[in-house]
Structure formats: structure tokens, C-alpha cells
Amino acid sequence: MSASAQPYGSHPTWREVRRYLNEHRHRLAKAADRLYPDLPRVGSTHLLTREAWTPPHPVDLHGITLRWVDHPPAPMVTGREAAARAVLPPGIPTYAQAMAALDRPKLFENRTCYRLLDVAWPELGFTRGHYFDGVDVGETVAHEFAAAQHGGTSRHPGGSGPLGGSGLRRATGLPFRRLIEDPTDLRSRPALPAISMLTLRRDGRTGAMTFVLHWRDPARVAHGGGLYQVVPVGVFQPAEETPHAETADLDLWKCVVREYAEEFLGRSETYGDAFDYETWPLYRELTYARESGRLRSLVLGIGVDPLTFATDILAVTVIEAETFDTVFGDVAAANEEGRVVGATGIPFDHDSVSRYVHREPMQAAGAAVLELAWRHRRSLVP
Numbered sequence: 568m569s570a571s572a573q574p575y576g577s578h579p580t581w582r583e584v585r586r587y588l589n590e591h592r593h594r595l596a597k598a599a600d601r602l603y604p605d606l607p608r609v610g611s612t613h614l615l616t617r618e619a620w621t622p623p624h625p626v627d628l629h630g631i632t633l634r635w636v637d638h639p640p641a642p643m644v645t646g647r648e649a650a651a652r653a654v655l656p657p658g659i660p661t662y663a664q665a666m667a668a669l670d671r672p673k674l675f676e677n678r679t680c681y682r683l684l685d686v687a688w689p690e691l692g693f694t695r696g697h698y699f700d701g702v703d704v705g706e707t708v709a710h711e712f713a714a715a716q717h718g719g720t721s722r723h724p725g726g727s728g729p730l731g732g733s734g735l736r737r738a739t740g741l742p743f744r745r746l747i748e749d750p751t752d753l754r755s756r757p758a759l760p761a762i763s764m765l766t767l768r769r770d771g772r773t774g775a776m777t778f779v780l781h782w783r784d785p786a787r788v789a790h791g792g793g794l795y796q797v798v799p800v801g802v803f804q805p806a807e808e809t810p811h812a813e814t815a816d817l818d819l820w821k822c823v824v825r826e827y828a829e830e831f832l833g834r835s836e837t838y839g840d841a842f843d844y845e846t847w848p849l850y851r852e853l854t855y856a857r858e859s860g861r862l863r864s865l866v867l868g869i870g871v872d873p874l875t876f877a878t879d880i881l882a883v884t885v886i887e888a889e890t891f892d893t894v895f896g897d898v899a900a901a902n903e904e905g906r907v908v909g910a911t912g913i914p915f916d917h918d919s920v921s922r923y924v925h926r927e928p929m930q931a932a933g934a935a936v937l938e939l940a941w942r943h944r945r946s947l948v949p
Contacts, residue, residue: 569648582793585666585713593928595712612924614934617686626865626946633818635696635817637694640754646707660704661699663699678804678808680695680698680756681695681759681817698804705872715741750871760879762803763800765940769948782795783904800830807838812840864889866881867882872932883939900946
């Protein structure tokens, strides 16, 4: 019996659809975008958003207040519903467990994360979440959609024929996705945001800026494999699994510096229980550069991927060339999540931005932050 003829839900077919999902994430995201015709987008990209999530002007990263909520409402959808089980291999109760058993990426731990609850610039509300909470919903909806698209027809029990041309309610074969009518409703699901940071190296003599990108290896990452992305990017989470770290690391800047260390310099993600930011040379160097005006980090908005519901805080850091070269030197060509593209610098100009926003297989959040940064380019440098 061929893989395509086997009952949906058998292990070979789950692997087949998973492979199809990883090989076609960019095309599938563009197709999933058509399911939400009434939701706003970030610019010309297919990143879903809300009007209140994109401030009219960039917001200084260090002017954002993070509010902790001890007793939040539980998300309405968790990935353990009957509709989700129909997407999973027999006997495996969650998508994260299916990945661990059948398609485990190199980096795959159920780490503590910060769950986004509300957005009211310049304040963001957070509570505790865990990485697999996001996988169990986001990768399930993506897998279900990939199964429906695979071969041009729905192969999900209870659905038949091709997906509807537009609108979630008209689509067939997506019972789990229909549990979340509005992916931007933060009450509906666990939203565990990543910080997608475009890094611009600025030549103070000419004003010219360049950037690098990251290609995410599907064998190493659980999300966004096979796509280009800005760099660094990281899930907003504490450095270690301790109550002290959870409290101390509720700080966007600390997360950004750790991601620079890991993705630009190839540092390990292991920091240790007694890790001290104030004595860490990289943290001190970048913080001093920020305080002395040689580095500026700005938040441009928040958006949601239509395929996986991954939620991203869209941000940009502008670093003076001398500081960039001193701190980072030669950017590592590869790291634990993939490889660097344009290590010598991609020009931050109209042609390059247009290429990666519109013509390359770029993650929706990466395309959105590039477009927003280009829109606000005159206000990125005071």
C-alpha cells in the first residue's frame, strides 16, 4: 500500500504530511492567509495583526513596560481537543509528543516561556507558559492545513474536496483550525511570542546600512524550517528553569542580548543557575553602546503567522559599524538553528527589501519587520 493510500493518522502518513509541511511552509502560509480576509495585515505581507498592535511610530524597546499576571484565564484551545486528535498518529495525545517520537528536531525542549496576554502600547501583559503549549496548537493547525492541501484535496476524515477559495468558514477539512476563528485573539490559544530582530549595521560616514539573514534548518528547528528570517530571533523566555530566572528575565533586552550571543557568536543556550548579566562582557558592551547612543533598539509591532499562529514581536536594532565590528567581528556562518545568509552584509535598500519581502521564501514575521523598518527608515536613527 502506498503512503498516500494509507489511512490518515497512521505513522507513515503523519511523517509524509510533516515532511510536506516542512518543505512547503512558505507556499502553505500564503495559502492559509486567504482564510482570514477580514483581518488586518502588516503592510503588504501575510502576517496577521490588529490595528492597535502596530504603533504609528517605532517604540523604544527600553520604554516598554512588561506587566506580570499571576492568575490569567486559561486559553480556550490547547491542542488536546477531539479535533486535534484526528490530526495525530494513533495513541499519541499531543503534537509535541508526536514530534518527539517521529520527527524530533535537534532543539526541542519544553522550556518555560512568557505567554502574551494583552497589548496596550507601551505596555505588554505576560504570564507563564511552556514551549510545547505553542507547538500543540500551532503545529497542529499547520499540519491539518498541510494535510488538506497535500495533493490539492482534503485527506482529513470529515472533509472532502479542495479547500475553499477564501474564508475559514468556507474551507473544508479544518475542524481544529475552526476552533480559533481569530488567530489574533490572545484569549483563544497560548501565544508565546518570539522577538524577531532585524539588525542593521550603519556606516556613520555614509549613512548606508546593511543586514544579515538566517536560513532556518528544518532538521534543527520545530518552527519556520526552510525559511529565511531576520536575525537574531528567539522565543521570549527565561535563560534557565528557575523561579529566580523567570522573574529576572522578564526583560526584552536580556532576551535580545542572549539571542545575539547564540546566533551571531555561536554561544550555547546553556547559561547556568547563577548567571549574572551585569558581569557578562557582551551584555555590558551592548548595554553601554545603547546608553552611549551607538546602538538603538525599537519595536515596530506584533503579528501572527497565518499558518502556525506563531506570534512575533517585530523589532529592529541599528548598530554603528565600528561597534558592530568590535563586538561581533566575523559573524558565525552557522549556528544551532541554521546558517547565516549575507554575512558580509545585504544592502538595506529598496531592491533588497523588496526581494526578500516579496520574492524569497521568507518567514512572514521576517518579511513584516523588513517592510516596517523600510517604512520607518528615516526615524530609525535620531
